[in-house]
Amino acid sequence: MESPARRAFLTGHRAAQTPWETFLGRLRRAAEGKVFDFSVASGGARLVPARMADVYRARSLCAEHGVVLALDGVPRAAPLDGGPVLWVEPGTAMSRFERMGEGDSRWFVQPGCLIGDLEEAGLPQFRNLPPHLTVAAWLADREGCDWDAGRTADSGLVHALVLLDDGTQANLGAFGAANQKPLDNIRVQQMIPRLFELASGEDAAGAGAGPCWGARYRLDALRPADGSGVNLAHLLLGHGGDLGWVEWVVLDERAPAPAQRPYEQRYFKRATTVGAATLDRAAKDLFDSARLFPDPGQRP
Template sequence: MSTSRRAFLFGRKLPDSGWQRFCQRLARTCQGLLRVAEDGEVADLAPLRAQDVRHALALCAEHGVQLALAEASASRPILPTLRVDPSNLNDLAPLPGAPGFWRAGPGCTLETLAAAGCTQFQVEAGAARPVQTLAAWLSGPAPAALCPTGHGLASGVAALDVLLADGSAITLGPFGAQDRQPLRGATLQALVPALFELSSSEDAARCLAAPHWPWAGRLDALQPAHGGVNLAHLLLGQGGALAWVESVLVTAMPAAPQAPNCPVTAAGDLAAIDGAGARLADAVKQRFDPLGRFPALPLRLSDPY
């Protein structure tokens, strides 16, 4: 009996589980290297196109799989997880008509950015991880160390093109009366007012008193020490928990300002600020990703003092 007739009579053999169906659909839809772990529901994808990540996130939503930045996933995932390595998405191009500004893909390395003149990404000689992508830098503790509270401008990040948990592709950048680009899309129009409300809370006031903001979701971006509000700075140090970064508009910046001496010394005050930061981070996560499409928030990225 021919294969086609056998399939007609008895049906084609289907994957044994939802995870296997997810992996098969992912392999058919996305370009790039896909590795599926033999033990556990974990897979690794190195996409060739930004569109591949959009397809992957849609499949993740359909099959109940989390999408994680590979470099931000140190521990073994608990839930079914697709770890995405952005190394192939490493474009870097000058922005036409804007000298000194560069459009970088999430896989662009810090070394490449530093060579282009963005010295804030200069990797110290002898660093344990000399090769690091921009996406990993944005997700890790480095922005907290580089940018004191209220000084996200020191990152040199001017705007982010990101993919939100619901699949919306949006741009986060300058915001306010002088900004000519309106908030586009229902998701962003609901998200931004909610974040401003959080930034005016008592917990936010406590965190703004700390020299550094080491929690995911930098609400200090909405109350900058200098310059206007830039929504891109909300994601500095996000731990891969809030959105997928598709591209970054970046420019060279001088040395970051020194963080002020912290007037808080009592252990109770330190604990209160730390608790406030954790509550705010959870609230920001809920606003960005209520269904948990991205991994859980990281632990505190660094010491705020």
């Protein structure tokens, strides 16, 4: 039987492209990085961006074509078989890290930086963690970001710039009297009060009743323990890749080394609280109502 491709060649007529082929063709023309199609095997493709502009273009095309934009490299990634997926891998083109100034304890870090490199540079929060993980994958990993309820400041995460589902860039960092930088766009200005409402509700109270946070997304960052200041970037700790694409972070090397937990006390072995699903769904809706990103991106 003659194939459609051969028939098109002989007759001079091109076979009609499928929606997936159209998406991939547009992505290849728009992005400077590498695009790999493995849709025959698993129904998806991978983009290794050459620069952040590639991710912006990929987000726009994914939103237009109904393709999920997923962070590649997340430990225990959830199977995404409900539709087409573009896995985005922050590679060496996005791996820069540097101290923010002489004598400064803070580091500017891009998402493709390996946490083994940061541990070697002297950041103790990455001690005894898998050195091959990218910073983006570590930040998404719920086990790697498994601090006790209200103790998210122990992560050393100071600031994060995250790309949201609609293309908005959210600058997330210290919040309150100590922060002189206003929330920089309407989307974030509307999100934050609603997140504080969730964090002060009954479901959040139940999730934070014990020593361990009992929900998927770290709304306990908005109710810190021991008088620590609120930091909106901590909402991204262990977010599974579900809430947005992290463009860069600022990390403080003065953070403590992570505690070693017995296996049965690790995040993925814990029972969640009764209201956790409602709390998580509401937080997901605020960050990613369009469901551009996975839901969820990491298995419990």
